[in-house]
Amino acid sequence: MVAPDALERFVRAALEAAGADAATTNAASRAMMHGSRLGVDSHGVRLLEHYISVMEGGRVNKAPKLRFSSGFGAVAALDADHAHGALAAYAGMDKAVELARTAGIGAVSIRNSSHFGPAGAYALAAAEAGMIGFATCNSDAFVRLHDGAFRFHGTNPLAFAVPAEGNPWLFDMATSAIPFNRVQLYRSLGVEVPAGTGSDDAGIDTLDAHAVEMLAPLGAAFGFKGAGLAGVAEIFSAVLSGMRLSFDILPMNGEDRSTPRELGAFVLALRPDAFVDRATFEDGMRRYLAALRASTPREDGMVMAPGDREWAVAAERVDGIPLDPVTVEGFGRLAEHYGLPSLDVL
């Protein structure tokens, strides 16, 4: 366990020591802390050492010059100059929110970006500004098509956030049933993967974690829905930005840490009171969430709104965030390499 403030200071110090400019340091640490605070640990501070390695390698630009272009009233295209994906996505969402203030809706297509971590962080940024947010990207291919036997799509997340009383409604899903790092976890634990989530090299679903060569799209027998949703992410993030399709993206953890990965992304903000008066909208969300949380659960079950689990974790982690041993080791290496004060483990 580490104190959240101390953790964030360490993350920032390491990024700065690696030469990241202030905007990159702010955005990358904000996105990683989103993951670590809300319990999305796969996209939390465990990525710090990786991000620094790709900045040192040159894949990610430590001091990018972001350029927006637009000839239309409510949209913009952002060339992120191979920035850290979090900087590109937060900057894109800031612009989308600004556009939505006057146009009612704003959308930004992002090109020349890189791994952006938790999609929900950027949707949430819109909700924090009183807007409905949507963020998506594609990623290197791990997921087969419905009836396919080829890694075609990335885990291609779709994330939405909606302002609500208390914490925002926050929905951040991969369009595969599970992420690939879950398969690695099952392998190390020696347990089976859940039915309909992983497939062997012939595209046939298997329960054997070691035989999993690709992920199944969300939906199992109805995987055409998960595959179609992955297509939504692919078209909005890669086709609409002219960037790489999932199967053409260099692997995140490949040997090459110098070639920019040319990722696309897409962010959207809607201003609720451009559609309906603010009180009606707020009352609708209040009523929807109250009814949802009070609705009959099945025996031993618990009904939650999207985000409720994450906000509960965030409340638990106010005083301390757990770190896995591999991440602690990596932090030790970073502290030694850059001569940083090491992080106090509580």
Added chain:
Amino acid sequence: MVAPDALERFVRAALEAAGADAATTNAASRAMMHGSRLGVDSHGVRLLEHYISVMEGGRVNKAPKLRFSSGFGAVAALDADHAHGALAAYAGMDKAVELARTAGIGAVSIRNSSHFGPAGAYALAAAEAGMIGFATCNSDAFVRLHDGAFRFHGTNPLAFAVPAEGNPWLFDMATSAIPFNRVQLYRSLGVEVPAGTGSDDAGIDTLDAHAVEMLAPLGAAFGFKGAGLAGVAEIFSAVLSGMRLSFDILPMNGEDRSTPRELGAFVLALRPDAFVDRATFEDGMRRYLAALRASTPREDGMVMAPGDREWAVAAERVDGIPLDPVTVEGFGRLAEHYGLPSLDVL
């Protein structure tokens, strides 16, 4: 089998005979023919007798006055005056496309609407105008939450269409695994429902079609994803328009045919060349779809893009559309009631 042109003439004649104005007749017949041409028969001409009953009953306004309002550059709110849902949704999408021509993106929130049939029809209307389209609505509650034991959401569709060489990429999904009329079909066939699609009155999944009291959200063990997607539909269509939440909507086939159902809907159009030059976008879609259709299938499997199945059915049905016996009977009643020439069955 009936000839498509003759079928459309009959549908139009019946709507006109029931007193629908020209705009309602055009929109409702276009939406039903979308369903019947593309093989989405649950939302095809089988709905004609139902639609006429609710126009005669007064629930749906046969000659509505649609009013748009907007104080923002890229969005509008449409009060549909209890129009047929197809008229409201097509008019909304026309407006969204018009807004997107100058703003790059356009969105319309629709209030005081009614059952709109196939969501894909309205997304497709955007693609036919060279835009990316999105359409959604909520509907009366049939679907439990993840770990829930209560009909909370409707089957809440999400539909996207993207212009592409040949036919558009067309993805129209319910956020439940299957629609409720599929359960009725399994009952009449005496077969089991697929695992993870239907639940008993305690919210426990069952294979017994007769025991199914509610639908499961898409995703089975990962049903929090399907439930979250249903929430996206609910928030965009009902909360953003101030209309009824799914569990408050009067049943479509209830005895009351006179009270307007106060449904909301939401449509969005994006102009691709506001984000990236047209050639790059078109080339990206061509490359994406070619790679998808050529990618390795699993043994005895077939890989298809969203919409490919529907476009294949449409090609088969160019010369004749099959009608089920119940629909043929209903058409007979309508022909007799309104003194229409009966439809030639091929």
